[in-house]
Amino acid sequence: DIQMTQSPSSLSASVGDRVTITCQASQDIGNYLNWYQQKPGKAPKLLIYDASNLETGVPSRFSGSGSGTDFTFTISSLQPEDIATYYCQQYDNLPWTFGQGTRVEIK
Amino acid sequence: QVQLQESGPGLVKPSQTLSLTCTVSGGSISSGYYYWTWLRQPAGKGLEWIGRVYTSGSTNYNPSLKSRVTISVDTSKNHFSLKLSSVTAADTAVYYCARSSFRWFDPWGQGTLVTVSS
Numbered sequence: 037d038i039q040m041t042q043s044p045s046s047l048s049a050s051v052g053d054r055v056t057i058t059c060q061a062s063q064d065i066g067n068y069l070n071w072y073q074q075k076p077g078k079a080p081k082l083l084i085y086d087a088s089n090l091e092t093g094v095p096s097r098f099s100g101s102g103s104g105t106d107f108t109f110t111i112s113s114l115q116p117e118d119i120a121t122y123y124c125q126q127y128d129n130l131p132w133t134f135g136q137g138t139r140v141e142i143k
Numbered sequence: 144q145v146q147l148q149e150s151g152p153g154l155v156k157p158s159q160t161l162s163l164t165c166t167v168s169g170g171s172i173s174s175g176y177y178y179w180t181w182l183r184q185p186a187g188k189g190l191e192w193i194g195r196v197y198t199s200g201s202t203n204y205n206p207s208l209k210s211r212v213t214i215s216v217d218t219s220k221n222h223f224s225l226k227l228s229s230v231t232a233a234d235t236a237v238y239y240c241a242r243s244s245f246r247w248f249d250p251w252g253q254g255t256l257v258t259v260s261s
Contacts, residue, residue, distance in 0.1 A: 037206075070247045079239055079251035080190065086246065123190060127246050131205040134190040 038062050038126050042135035048143045055111040057138045059102075059124035067103045068128040074137075075120045083122075084109065116142060145170040147240050147252035155234075155259050161227040165240030165252055172221045173198045178243045179216060179223040183236040184254075191236075195243060196223055230259045 039062035049055050059069065067087040072080035082091050084100035087107060097112045111118055119142060124135040151163035165179070172179065178195040194204035196214045204212050208227070216223040227234060235258050241248040 068246070072248075079241075079254050080248070081251075082247050082249040091249075125190075125248075130203055131207075132192045134192075136189045 037131055038065065038129055038133055040124055040126055040133055040135040042122075042124055042138050044138060045136065046139040046141065048141045049114050050143045051114055051116060053114045055114050055118075055140060057109040057122055057124075057140075059107040059109065059135050061105045061107075061126055061128075063128075064104050065126045065128035068126055069100075069102070069107050070125045070127065071098075071100050071109045072123045072125060073118075073120045074123065080123060111140075114140070114142070145242060145250060147242065147250060149238060149240050149252045149255040151255065151257070153256055153258060155230055155257060156261050157231055157259055158229055161225070161230050161234060161238075161257055161259070163225045163238055163240075163255065163257070164222050165224070166220075166222045167242075168221070171218075172216065172223065173218045176244070178203075178245075179214075180241045180243045180248060181214060181225045182239045182241060182248070183234075184239070185233075185236040193225065193227075193238075232259050235259045 041060045069087045071084035074080040083094050088100045099110045101108050121137045121139045123137050146168045148166050155161045180195040181193040194214050196202045196216045211228045213226040237254040239254045241251040
């Protein structure tokens, strides 16, 4: 299985801060990476697909970049409604696997 | 738009079989080129892909669960199902169904908590 390692596991930032999460794959996955947002008690929601493409309707403060084994997810200006856990997910090989998640809180 | 809803018992005894159904509304389960997928998430933990079924009935399973999992589709009822046999406490989780393209999971059902306990 391809292992996905996210860091940090949690972070606390102020409203308006720039937030960055990294995701590293255990092997080259090209750009076969997605990012999801999961709010407490809810199902995950697709935010970014193919490493850098914003899903329709997702605010432009969210962005993704990277290829190969190293990927970055950024919130350019953190908003209170962004409090959630964020997961990366690879689809290069079955079984599709997720990172362990990054919990984002407001300071 | 397409919506998914999980249903099934919330409590299963150890060694028994967990059975869940995901009903698709707002569209036909047979339309488009989609896989119909099950995932799970133990409390406070990350997400695990269990497996998927295509409308032809072909399946792919997570090797870690393959010996215990069966996923099937019933196009006449517009739903698909999960069976997980010989469950233990480690199978306690929120179970999600989702539609997947060849690249991502979207949309998801709201999830259903299944507890394994005697």
